[in-house]
Amino acid sequence: MIAFALRLALSGGREALARLAMITAAVAIGVGLLLSTLASMNAVERTNERQVWLDTGAASRTEQSSADPLWWWGHGDYYDGNPVTEIDVAATGPTSPVPPGLTRLPAPGEYYASPALAELIRDTPADELGDRFPGRLAGTIGNAALASPDSLIAVNGRTPAEIKDAPEARAVTTIADTRPARCDHACWGNEVRGDALTLIYSVVAGALIFPVLIFIATATRLSAAAREQRYAAMRLVGATPRQVSVISSVESALAAAAGTMAGFGVYAALRPLVATIPMTGQQRFFLSDLTLDAPQILAVVVAVPLAAAIAARLALRRVTVSPLGVSRRVTPRPPRAWRLIPLLAGLGELAYFVLTDSRPETGNGQTAAYLPGFLVVMLGLVIAGPWLTMVVARAVAHRTRRPATLIAVRRLADDPRAGFRAVSGLVLALFVTTATVSIIGTINENRATLDGDPQTRTVVEAGSGDRAPLADAVPTRLLADIRAIPGVRGAAVAHANPDGVGAPAHPGPHQDPPALVTCSDLTQTPMVGHCPAGATVTAVDPYAFAGMQSHPDQQWPAAPISPAAVAELPVQVLYVATDGSTTAMERVRTRLATAYPRHQIRTVDDQASDQQRSLAGWRKLADVVLMTTLPIAGCSLAVSVVAGLSDRRRPFALLRLTGAPLRLLQRVIGLESALPLLAVAAISTGTGFAASALFLKSQLQYDLVSPSTSYYAFVALGLVASLGIIASTLPLLRRITGPESARNG
Structure with missing residues (x-):
């Protein structure tokens, strides 16, 4: 009966072949989209697995081995709003662990860069980007350590003395190869972690798989009425319900099986396009990540024809019960x-x-x-x-x-x-x-955040908590160099205020004392606010330098302290206002990064960019x-x-x-x-x-x-x-x- 059903499906004339071709084409499109969705899910997981090494310095990790310790410090940077991940490493012996994607650890004065970062460094003036990295480029990081072809990652070679006192620096004996159960502030990877990954799976499954399955089901019902009439005629001449069901199921399964095989060709054609779609909202995929697991391939190959056969069987209920009823369309x-x-x-x-x-x-x-x-x-x-x-x-x-x-x-x-x-x-x-x-x-x-001001700011700040102030004083030469950069409109030095000079009489809970800024500096950065008439020093809310609490019309209160006394206080923030051009901002950032390698250098746009990117x-x-x-x-x-x-x-x-x-x-x-x-x-x-x-x-x-x-x-x-x-x-x-x-x- 199966052989007869196959002969009937393939030898039914031009109409039968046209119907078979239509069903095959429709199922092929649906299967191609379904396979692309499954491959995208696999790519997200592979992307995560390849960048867990970036969390080697996470405090939650306790792996130990007999290898020589490796000093490890992960920190972030930006270029033109794009995040750059830097890992500073310093070996303490010949058996110190080597991160994936590298053949050896970089020596002090060397660094490895991802291909995208290496190309960006080559195409960008050194005073905008390349000068931030130590010495020479020793090579590129292999794809085994990169989430995407667009990843911007550098592994910098340092000496132990240069790293061990850096914030959150740790001596490690193993490189992370599994995601931590939780991600603390020392996690530097950009992977889509547990809950978010589940959410992405859910959104993709609901948004793409359901319509695709409906499309496949619709395709397998092409010419359903004509086939029902033909099967009803078979019933009238003596075919049993079982025989009719077998013929119907074989014909539908044959078309669905052919469409499934063609669907793999559609998937192969779609892979290069799918690789460019940022399913995680971050970066494009490596083409090699878009692969299918054997169980997924087997499930599609078996499930689609089987579903078509079941649908054909259910569609023939009226033929089985009453062939005349179907012929007359009750x-x-x-x-x-x-x-x-x-x-x-x-x-x-x-x-x-x-x-x-x-x-x-x-x-x-x-x-x-x-x-x-x-x-x-x-x-x-x-x-x-x-x-x-x-x-x-x-x-x-x-x-x-x-x-x-x-x-x-x-x-x-x-x-x-x-x-x-x-x-x-x-x-x-x-x-x-x-x-x-x-x-x-x-x-x-x-959750929308600010987009920066018309005059974008570049800020270097010491941070908070147990971090040390930026410096006892900012070198005069550094200020002169920064102010000489084309596009810089002014620079202000904000000093720490340990005695709370100029603080409100009744500060709010957890409110930091104001920073002290001379009015001569504040006039160079008018977007932060201005001093009252006759004042020489003002008390500025420290968040004003991050763009959260500042406005050109803001008048800050005068502080009862002399400029000379302020100059003796530690520097908390060095604040630079630019014209907002990429060239000016990145030159300032590079100059500050080389002057203060252990401190965070960022623009107001950077503060918004992480959340805005998400x-x-x-x-x-x-x-x-x-x-x-x-x-x-x-x-x-x-x-x-x-x-x-x-x-x-x-x-x-x-x-x-x-x-x-x-x-x-x-x-x-x-x-x-x-x-x-x-x-x-x-x-x-x-x-x-x-x-x-x-x-x-x-x-x-x-x-x-x-x-x-x-x-x-x-x-x-x-x-x-x-x-x-x-x-x-x-x-x-x-x-x-x-x-x-x-x-x-």
């Missing part, structure tokens, strides 16, 4: 209102955490709590869709008298499952898009969702509409023979697709807003922020494009509803 039972229960249950699960204020404390617990709610809502939309389609169709039928509308809504009311099936992928994509954009947009709105990553992830789910849903819609036209060509041909104009039939097709699309899409979008609002309230205590106009424009464009897809299939109606179609029924 009206199926209408969907019941119970289909709303899963949708309401999913929303209720999310609302539970709002009403009880009992969200889990851990990230994994929160994922386990919230993700099922979203998945149940998505499943509920698919289950409730046919009932909602039927309700809308019946409501429209009571309010219209136009022939095309009456025919369309009558057909929808009779078989709402088929009507909703065509738009189910788009409806689900709209929910995922709405929820993703709403959540990410609200987080961005609530938020930008979420925006990119939202863009990935937008640009992926809607096209997939559009493909599902196109396949469904074409399949529907093909399945109903004989009824439409008969209507044309009886005098129905072609334009009338085209309006019927358009309304059958557009009505459930617009109606259920509105419900899906509203559900997306509701689910995201519940999540934001319970998880982050944020009120939902309405998405920007670009979201509404994109959704409107997606709906218009969907209607355009429907309209583009209407010319096919003339070709497939000729008299020969009526004769061949």
